[in-house]
Amino acid sequence: MFSARLRFKTASQFIKTLTFSKNHNFFPSSSSLFLGTTTRRNMSSSAAAKRLEGKTILVTGASSGIGKSTTFEFARTAPKNNLKLIITARRIDTLKEVASQIDAETNGGVKVLPVQLDVSNPTEVKNFIPNLPEEWRDIHVLVNNAGLVRGLAKxxxxxxxxxxxxxxxxxxGLINMTQAILPIFKARGTEGGSGxxxxxxxxxxxxxYAGGSIYCATKAAVRSFTDSLRKELVATRIRVMEVDPxxxxxxxSVVRFYGDKEKADAVYAGVDPLTPDDIAEVVVFVATRRENVVVADTLIFPSHQAGAGVMHRKA
Structure with a gap:
C-alpha cells in the first residue's frame, strides 16, 4: 500500500518516488502516463495513412496554393498505401510538374493523374467523369478548392x-463538381453511400467586408450550400465539411490585383500570414478522422488575425 505518511522535501523527490519506487505502485510511472511526442506522432500518422489506404482523392485547383499543398500533404501522409490522386486545374503543364514531383518523392508509391479542367465551364465538368480512365472513377474524397477573387471595386x-x-x-463550379461526384459516393456501401x-x-x-462584396457573397453561398448538403446527406456515410482560412x-492576391505583384505583396506587409501548407494539414486531418467523425466546420487564422478586417501589423 502507498503510505500517506511518506514525506517529500522537494517536488523532484516526489516525482522520482512515483517513477522509480517499485514498492509503491499506487501511481503509475511518468513513463507510462506520457507517450513521447515522436511516438504519438508516428501512431497518428500511421492511423491516417491506414484510413487513406487504397483511396482515390480528387483535388481541384491543384496547380498552386492550397490545392497544390493539399495534394502533397495527402501524398506525404500515405506514401505507401496505394493512394491515387486526381489533380485538376487549367494549367496542365504545372499539374504535370506536380505529378512528377510526387512520383519522385514517393518513389512511385502514390499514383497521380493530372487533368486539365476549368470548373467554371459546365460542359467540362459534365464530361469530367466519363472521360476519366475507368480505374480512376471510384473517387472517395473530393476537395473543392478551385476559387478566385477579382478586384476591390465597390x-x-x-x-x-x-x-x-x-x-x-x-x-x-463547386456545385457542379459536387453533383458530378456525388452519384459515385451514393452508390458506395450499404448506408446510403460514403465519401x-x-x-x-x-x-x-x-x-x-467593403470592397469584397462579390467574393464574400460567393463564399457565403459556399457556406450555405455546404450546410444544406450536410443535412440532405445526414442519413448516409457521406461527410460534408468546410475549411475556412x-x-x-x-x-x-496577385489574381485579385490582376497580376500586380507589388500590390499583392503590400497585403502581407507587416504580418505573418498562414501558408498553403497550414491549410493543407487541416484538410488532410479532417479527411483522415474515423468514419463516424465529421469535422463539419473549421476556421483558421494566423495569430495576428482576429476577424476579416481585424489584423495587427508590425510597424
Whole structure:
C-alpha cells in the first residue's frame, strides 16, 4: 500500500518516488502516463495513412496554393498505401510538374493523374467523369478548392466580367463538381453511400467586408450550400465539411490585383500570414478522422488575425 505518511522535501523527490519506487505502485510511472511526442506522432500518422489506404482523392485547383499543398500533404501522409490522386486545374503543364514531383518523392508509391479542367465551364465538368480512365472513377474524397477573387471595386463599379468569373468558379463550379461526384459516393456501401466532400471556404463567407462584396457573397453561398448538403446527406456515410482560412499568402492576391505583384505583396506587409501548407494539414486531418467523425466546420487564422478586417501589423 502507498503510505500517506511518506514525506517529500522537494517536488523532484516526489516525482522520482512515483517513477522509480517499485514498492509503491499506487501511481503509475511518468513513463507510462506520457507517450513521447515522436511516438504519438508516428501512431497518428500511421492511423491516417491506414484510413487513406487504397483511396482515390480528387483535388481541384491543384496547380498552386492550397490545392497544390493539399495534394502533397495527402501524398506525404500515405506514401505507401496505394493512394491515387486526381489533380485538376487549367494549367496542365504545372499539374504535370506536380505529378512528377510526387512520383519522385514517393518513389512511385502514390499514383497521380493530372487533368486539365476549368470548373467554371459546365460542359467540362459534365464530361469530367466519363472521360476519366475507368480505374480512376471510384473517387472517395473530393476537395473543392478551385476559387478566385477579382478586384476591390465597390458597387456600382464592379465589372460584370469579375462578377461572372467569381460566381461561375466559386459557386457554380463547386456545385457542379459536387453533383458530378456525388452519384459515385451514393452508390458506395450499404448506408446510403460514403465519401468525403471538403469545401474550401473563407472567413469572407462569415464576415463580409467593403470592397469584397462579390467574393464574400460567393463564399457565403459556399457556406450555405455546404450546410444544406450536410443535412440532405445526414442519413448516409457521406461527410460534408468546410475549411475556412483567414489570411493565407498564395497567388490569391496577385489574381485579385490582376497580376500586380507589388500590390499583392503590400497585403502581407507587416504580418505573418498562414501558408498553403497550414491549410493543407487541416484538410488532410479532417479527411483522415474515423468514419463516424465529421469535422463539419473549421476556421483558421494566423495569430495576428482576429476577424476579416481585424489584423495587427508590425510597424
Amino acid at each position: 458597387a456600382p463599379e464592379i465589372a460584370e466580367e469579375d462578377i461572372n468569373i467569381m460566381f461561375n468558379t466559386n459557386v457554380t 468525403d466532400i471538403i469545401n474550401i471556404g473563407s472567413i469572407a463567407g462569415r464576415e463580409p 483567414g489570411q493565407v499568402e498564395t497567388e490569391f
